[in-house]
Amino acid sequence: MLKIENLHAKVEGNDILKGLNIEVKPGEVHAIMGPNGAGKSTLASVVAGNENYEVTDGKISLDGEDLEDLSPDERAHKGIFLSFQYPVEIPGVTVTNFIKTAINAKRKSQGLEDMPAAEMLKKIREKAALLEIDKTFLSRSLNEGFSGGEKKRNEIFQMAMLEPKLAILDETDSGLDIDALRIVANGVNKLKSKDNAVVVITHYQRLLDYIVPDFVHVLADGKIVKSGGKELALELEAKGYDWLK
Amino acid sequence: MSKYTEDDLREELKTKEYEYGFYTYLDAETFPKGLNEDVIRAISLKKEEPEWMTEWRLDAFRKWEAMAEPEWANVHYEKPDFQNISYYSAPKKADPNKSLDDVDPELLEMYKKLGISVDEQKKLQNIAVDIVVDSVSVATTFKKTLNEKGIIFCPISEAIKEHPELVKKYMGSVVPKTDNFYAALNSAVFTDGSFCYIPKGVTCPMELSTYFRINESGTGQFERTLVIADEGSFVSYLEGCTAPSRDENQLHAAVVELIALDDAEIKYSTVQNWFPGDAKGKGGVYNFVTKRGLCEKNSKISWTQVETGSAVTWKYPSCILKGDNSVGEFYSIAVTNNYQQADTGTKMIHLGNNTKSTIISKGISAGHSHNSYRGLVKVNAKAENARNFSQCDSLLMGDLCGAHTFPYIEVKNKSAQIEHEATTSKIGEDQLFYCNQRGIDTEKAIALIVNGFSKDVLNKLPMEFAVEAQKLLEISLEGSVG
Structure with missing residues (x-):
């Protein structure tokens, strides 16, 4: 599904990714771990198409299609979803209105009419229940005054609504207490299927107790330095990252 | 990576420019240019006005x-x-007293382009409209229905x-002739506008509504609106404006006076979309307007405005809270793009006890x-015990524009008790990227x-207007961020 080959990228003149390779197949869960500054969030931004990052070499493709010439919104229409580490506030735009706009934008790109209101409402209710989100939350301004946990839960709610092919969760566990972590992880697990894939970017083993990865990769200094199964995460938790350098 | 650039947007904008910039070829009678006492006498004569009115103008x-x-x-x-x-x-x-069948077909075609329904059969919208083209009122609808309630709505x-x-009692009672330069000019040369008595x-x-349209070139529009809400009455009034796209700067100097007697309420909404000039700042309407309302006891006046047009706007819809317990409100969205300039706001004058303004x-x-x-x-x-709450928020797009408070x-x-809050924010790249990532394009x-950002004010507009205003905001800001 997602194939990244020899990816080099820089931001503000600094080389961050230096020849990264990874392949994610449908139905798989991959975890990317690594020390601060290794390039984990850069990888997420580059795949999503953030224009502040310059791809200097290599290739990213989704289902065999090169993403290079696609804008971030076009990539989203193809099914890429990024759960942001720091979701932004949009005052005056409610959670409901925002997700409605996003869903209808995607439908438009597929040549579909707007989703009928009743269907939209049903879907919103269903997904809100999955993430234990109550009604009042849906009419609040997007991320404005949200706690860290509410922001992350809202990200996963949007993911549930948009049903992406590939979801990248960037440090979704940061700022979550254990209950919120359980709810978010539970949501992600329920959304998993044989046709979609999840890439979890995290510092800690903790989240991986709930979202169990098929593969774990260690990213250090812009490259994948080690890959393995879920037991690699435990080893990293015990030993830290230094032994890999 | 392909990026939806400012150039792309600009291209697109070219096709979607100022939608009301057309000119309609109407057989018109236009005075020669110039202003002196003879011109004023001629206007007054043309309008078959009584002597007192001529003197008032002079x-x-x-x-x-x-x-x-x-x-x-x-x-x-x-300076003009x-x-x-x-x-x-x-x-x-044009003769508002004749039936629609007698109206110049070109004029009807123009209404259609402007999206104004003058057909009284189409009561769907439930809005009575007075239409002012250049200097005269050309059509007033629903007169009969209103007459039955004793409501006067006419040019x-x-x-x-x-x-x-x-008219004698109230015209000039809220905005005196000498209030300011443009109000004095308007008092001398105003040619039409709407009058309303509840x-x-x-x-x-x-909803009562007046639609203003400047059509001829080389002319100015000087309309005068007078709304009187007698004791315990209520009226919601809407005003919309457009003009053809021209290289010249056309002058629009209007006066609006509202009088809310004891326990009355007036809600006055404006969507101002005069031609703003082109992308380089050439042409556009100078919009120099004096709007003011007087509140008697327990009455309320609420101004809501969406200002997207005009090259230069100078406008301060105000309330004189004369009566005890009276309430004044001002809700405004002002959008400026390209080389537009707006200096707009309000005056809330608290004279009575327990008066409130927002x-x-x-x-x-x-x-x-x-x-x-x-x-x-x-x-x-x-x-x-006067109370005021003020909130002034500015949103900046790009780094070449300015917001001032x-x-x-x-x-x-x-x-x-006076409260004032102010914020300034910018549409951030991170906000745009966030939306883009969810599949929402930049525009x-x-x-x-x-x-x-504008929601608190849009919510104050009557439903039909809110939708129009929302669209107008989108069109006005097209091509503003790369």
């Missing part, structure tokens, strides 16, 4: 001649040459003849434009963010 003109154009506003423009404007232009076949030129007692205890059953102003600046909020909250020494507060009574993202 008095205003003499006072205007001694006045200087104000320079304190934060706007820069080439008042001798190079024609002060009267009328489509020849002001007709009111001067038919209801002189009301009798005691009557709730007007439909000001919510949302300024959105893009391109090379400048957008200023200027507001005065004044509490008189004898006004006990000039709040003035004069309080002479210790029991007053739609800007519209979403701007609508969110």
Whole structure:
């Protein structure tokens, strides 16, 4: 599904990714771990198409299609979803209105009419229940005054609504207490299927107790330095990252 | 990576430019350019006005001649040459008293383009409309329905003849002839506008609306609106404006006076979309307007405005809270793009006891434009327990535009409570990327963010208008961020 080959990228003149390779197949869960500054969030931004990052070499493709010439919104229409580490506030735009706009934008790109209101409402209710989100939350301004946990839960709610092919969760566990972590992880697990894939970017083993990865990769200094199964995460938790350098 | 650039947007914009920029070929009678006492007498004669009205105009003109154009506003423009404007232009076949069948078909075609429904059979919208093209009112709808309730809704030129007692009593009572330079000019040369009287205890059953259109070149529009809500009555009034796209700067100097007697309420909404000039700042309407309302006991006046048009706007819809317990409100969205300049805000003058005012102003600046909020909250020494809440928010797009806030507060009574909040924000790249990542393109993202920012004010507009205003915001800001 997602194939990244020899990816080099820089931001503000600094080389961050230096020849990264990874392949994610449908139905798989991959975890990317690594020390601060290794390039984990850069990888997420580059795949999503953030224009502040310059791809200097290599290739990213989704289902065999090169993403290079696609804008971030076009990539989203193809099914890429990024759960942001720091979701932004949009005052005056409610959670409901925002997700409605996003869903209808995607439908438009597929040549579909707007989703009928009743269907939209049903879907919103269903997904809100999955993430234990109550009604009042849906009419609040997007991320404005949200706690860290509410922001992350809202990200996963949007993911549930948009049903992406590939979801990248960037440090979704940061700022979550254990209950919120359980709810978010539970949501992600329920959304998993044989046709979609999840890439979890995290510092800690903790989240991986709930979202169990098929593969774990260690990213250090812009490259994948080690890959393995879920037991690699435990080893990293015990030993830290230094032994890999 | 392909990026939806400013150039792409600009290309797209070319096809979607100012939608109302067309000119309609109407057979018109237009006065020669220039202004003197003879021109004023001629206007008055043309309108078959009584002697007192002619004298009123001449008095205003003499006072205007001694006045200087104000320079304190934060706007820069080439001063109009008042001798190079024609002060009267009328489509020849217009006569509001005739049936629609007699109306110039070109005129009807124009209404259609403007999206105005004059067909009384189409009662769907439940809005009574008065249409003013250049200097005269050309059509007023629903007159009969309104008459049954005793409501008078007619061109002001007709009111001067038919209801002189009301006009004499109230015209100039809120905005005196000498109030300011443009108000004095308007008092001398105003040619038409709407008049509205709601009798005691009557709730007007439909929205009243005036549609203003400048059509001829080389003319100015000087309309005058007078709304009187008698004791215990209620009226909601809408006003919309457009003009053809032209290289020249056309002058629009209007006066609007509202009178809310005891326990009455007036809700006055404006969507101002005069031609803003082209992307380089050429042409556009100079919009110099004086709007003011007087509140008697327990009454309420609420101004809501969405200002997206005009090259230069100078406008401060205000409330004089004379009666005890009266309430004044001002809700404003002002959008400036390209080289537009706006200096707009309000004055809330607290004279009575327990008077309350609310000001919510949302300024959105893009391109090379400048957008200023200027507001005065004044509490008189004898006004006990006055309350004011003001909130002024500015949203900037790009880094070539400016947002300015000039709040003035004069309080002479210790029991007053005044609150002022102000914020300035920018549409951030991170906000746009976030929206893009969810599949929302940049243009739609800007519209979403701007609508969110403006929501508190959009919510105050009557339903039909809110939708129109929302669309207008989107169109006005197209091409403003790369």
